[in-house]
Amino acid sequence: MDSKIVFLYSCNEIANQLGDFKIYEKGRRLKKVASDKDIFFEITFQTGFNNHSSHIMINPSMAIYSTSLKKWQIENIKSEFCTGLIYANHIGYITPLQTWKKWNLAGLSHEKSISEIVKNIQKFVLPIFEIFDAKETAVEFLKNKGTKFNPYCEDSLGPLAFLLxxxxxETSELFFNHYIENSINKDKIISFFEKLKTDKEIDLNHSEFVDAAHIKLAFINNLSLK
Incomplete structure (x- = not known):
């Protein structure tokens, strides 16, 4: 069977076991809208360019978006590439796998791979989506625990714009400082934040390192380091 057909069939197999997600792009993208209709969740599947009959890879990721956040980002960041993204990750990094995990859908691997992907989504992805089903719950979680949604998730500044x-x-500042306090790059972040005080222009669409754009966003929104 053609590798593309196997891949798309597998995407739909997974979708059929996850409940009320709508299917887009022939199964490559699954979408579900939160209770407040503003936040929505996506699970996406990518595959490789070198697939063949015994090697058909699937690479799943998850993401959380907000429609109102996208409008806020466009007004405050002034970039045409704003998407309203709150948080995103590859499924392998929010599970005990702790790697950029790809599964093989070909031959005898097919059933086992589908089962593992569904179980990981049900156990580790859907509980994160549940936290964001109501903004109040999401805000409270981020305020107290950052993005440590489970023992395998790393802390991230990704949801800072959502909180702003x-x-x-005060809530945004608590989230920001909690991240810095626990970051292995704490000194680098503090040094960069202090340097921003002397910069004449701050470009939110340029990131000198992984967290730089978020730190700039915190600075221009008058968040303070504690």
Whole structure:
């Protein structure tokens, strides 16, 4: 069977075991809208360019978006590439696998791979989506625990814009400082933050290192380091 057909068939197999997700792009993208209709969740599947009859790879990721956040980002970041993204990750990095995991859908591997992907989504992805089903629950979690949604998730500044958009100054500041306090790059972040005080222009669409754009966003929104 053609590798593309196997891949798309497998995407739909997974979707059929996950409940009320709508299917887009022939199964490559699954979408579900939260209770408040503003936040929505996506699970996406990618494959490789070198597939053949015994090697058909699937690479799953998850993401959380907000429609109102996208509008806020466009107004405050002024970039045409704003998407309203709150948080995203490859499924392998939020599970005990702790790697950029790809599964083989070909031959005897097919059933086992589908089963493992579904179980990982049900156990580790859907609980994160549940946290964001209501903004109040999401904000409270981020305020107290950052993005440590489970023992395998790393802390991230990704949801900072979401908090700036939907919460008060104090909550955003607590989230920001919690991340810095626990970051292995704490000194680098503090040094960069202090340097921003002397910069004449701050470009939110340029990131000198992984967290730089988020740190700039915190700075221009008057968040303070504690």
């Amino acid at each position: 958009c939907h919460t008060d100054h």
